Structures are given as C-alpha cells and as structure tokens.
Amino acid sequence: MTVLLLTRPKDASARFWSQFTADEQASWQSIVSPLLEIVAKEVSIDLSGYAGVVFTSTHAVEITSQKTMQRGLAFCVGRHTTDRAVEFGWDAYCFGANVDGFVRALDPVQGPLLHLRGQHTRGDLCNRLQNQGQLSEETIVYDQRYCSFSAAAQRALEAEVPVIAPIFSPRTAEQFVKLCSAAQNLYLVAMSEAVAEPLSALDAKDLIVAQDPTAAAMAEGVRLVAMRLARVEGNKTAQ
Numbered sequence: 001m002t003v004l005l006l007t008r009p010k011d012a013s014a015r016f017w018s019q020f021t022a023d024e025q026a027s028w029q030s031i032v033s034p035l036l037e038i039v040a041k042e043v044s045i046d047l048s049g050y051a052g053v054v055f056t057s058t059h060a061v062e063i064t065s066q067k068t069m070q071r072g073l074a075f076c077v078g079r080h081t082t083d084r085a086v087e088f089g090w091d092a093y094c095f096g097a098n099v100d101g102f103v104r105a106l107d108p109v110q111g112p113l114l115h116l117r118g119q120h121t122r123g124d125l126c127n128r129l130q131n132q133g134q135l136s137e138e139t140i141v142y143d144q145r146y147c148s149f150s151a152a153a154q155r156a157l158e159a160e161v162p163v164i165a166p167i168f169s170p171r172t173a174e175q176f177v178k179l180c181s182a183a184q185n186l187y188l189v190a191m192s193e194a195v196a197e198p199l200s201a202l203d204a205k206d207l208i209v210a211q212d213p214t215a216a217a218m219a220e221g222v223r224l225v226a227m228r229l230a231r232v233e234g235n236k237t238a239q
Helices: 010-017 022-027 058-067 079-087 099-105 125-131 151-158 170-179 193-199 215-238
Strands: 002-006 028-032 036-040 052-055 073-076 091-094 113-118 136-146 163-167 186-190 206-209
Touching: 002 010, 002 151, 002 215, 010 028, 010 215, 022 028, 022 215, 028 151, 036 058, 036 170, 052 058, 052 079, 058 079, 058 113, 058 136, 073 079, 079 091, 099 125, 113 125, 125 136, 136 170, 163 170, 163 215, 170 193, 186 193, 186 215, 193 206, 206 215
Parallel strands: 002 028, 002 163, 052 073, 052 113, 073 091, 113 136, 163 186, 186 206
Antiparallel strands: 036 136
8 A cells, every 4th residue: 555654743744634535545554754843942932012923834823822922913924824823813914825925925014023933944034024124033933853754654665665755845855865765666745846856866756846835735746646656556557
C-alpha cells in the first residue's frame, strides 16, 4: 500500500489528512512524522502603541494569543492563518497567500505594525514593509527545531513501497533531504519553488510544485501524484 508521509506538526497533519475523502484515505497508509517541533519562546508581548499585528503562521497566532489577552487588528498571510486569528478573537484580515502577495496587497497604515513570527522565516517581511513606508517591528515568539523521522516513517522509506510526501516549507525540505537521501521510491509535492529547490537533490520518482501555496492546492498535488503513481503501477501489472 502506498504511504502518505506527513511531516508537519501533528495538528496540521491531521487537518491536511482530513481534506481527503474516505475512499482516498482507505487507499493510503498515513504516517505522521513531524520534522519540525514548534517551541514557544519565553517572551512577553505588549501590543500598546501598535496599529496592529502581522501573522504569517497559525503557530504565531496560537502562541501570541496564549501570551496576551490583548486583541486588535491582525494583518495575515493566508486564509487559514486568518481564520485561526478570528477564532482567537482578532479582527483579522487576509492579505495574500504568501509574503510577496502580502507586501503587494497591504497599503501602509498609520502607526507601526508588529510582526509576530518564528525564529526561522523567509521573505524579510519587516524590512520590506519598512521600505515601502510602513513602520514595522518584529518579535520572535517561537522556534522551529529539527526532528528525526519516527521509526514507522524510517521503515516506510527503507521499504519497497511508494511514499508520497507533501512538503510545506524550505526548512522541512532541507531536513527531509538530510534524512532520506537514500530513499528510492519517493513521490514529492512541494508547496513552492523555494521548497522544491532542496528536494531536487533527491532521486525522487516524481516532484511537482503545487499550483498555489495553500493546503488545498497541496492536497490536489497529492491526488495528481497518486494518479500518476497508479498509472505506473497499472502498467507494471499489465506487463
């Protein structure tokens, strides 16, 4: 049976898995093996004096919301991040699916914005906002620490079974490459070209980039790869 290897944190992997139908889930063995651990920083957060906050991840939303009772305007990257901010009581608005889209969509507001983010980010958002006239500061509220594969994931990668792996971030991709350089039966779905770049070092059977940097597009990518894989396996059987 084909393995669907999910490398995001457990909650995010569960949400991603829930996008598939019962028939799709029955056709794959799901293995959850997070390659990044989200660890909250010991920081205090005071939003006084800020016109609003910027959230580029659900992790930042959740951790910030646990550290302060203050709420206000939240300028968000991605629909899911926005929805999560609303759930935690923020007056949240979505400005694009990624940092580039956010910078293009956001008109400068009066007063500074506070970007609450992880230790490792890409896109240099704070400086880019400053360069287009938006006062901005940033506070790191969590770290993303590398993890190793679980025993179940390692067994699957070492076996002959096909492994489909959707990869959502460049850091996860880098860790994935380090841990499974010898894997021979990989089918990869990357969330962006930046994610695909390190994955290209692997000898994967298939590597595609999602049409959009969203979980829904990643799920469609998994379906496409699974369909290609089924076609290959069907041809082998016919021979």
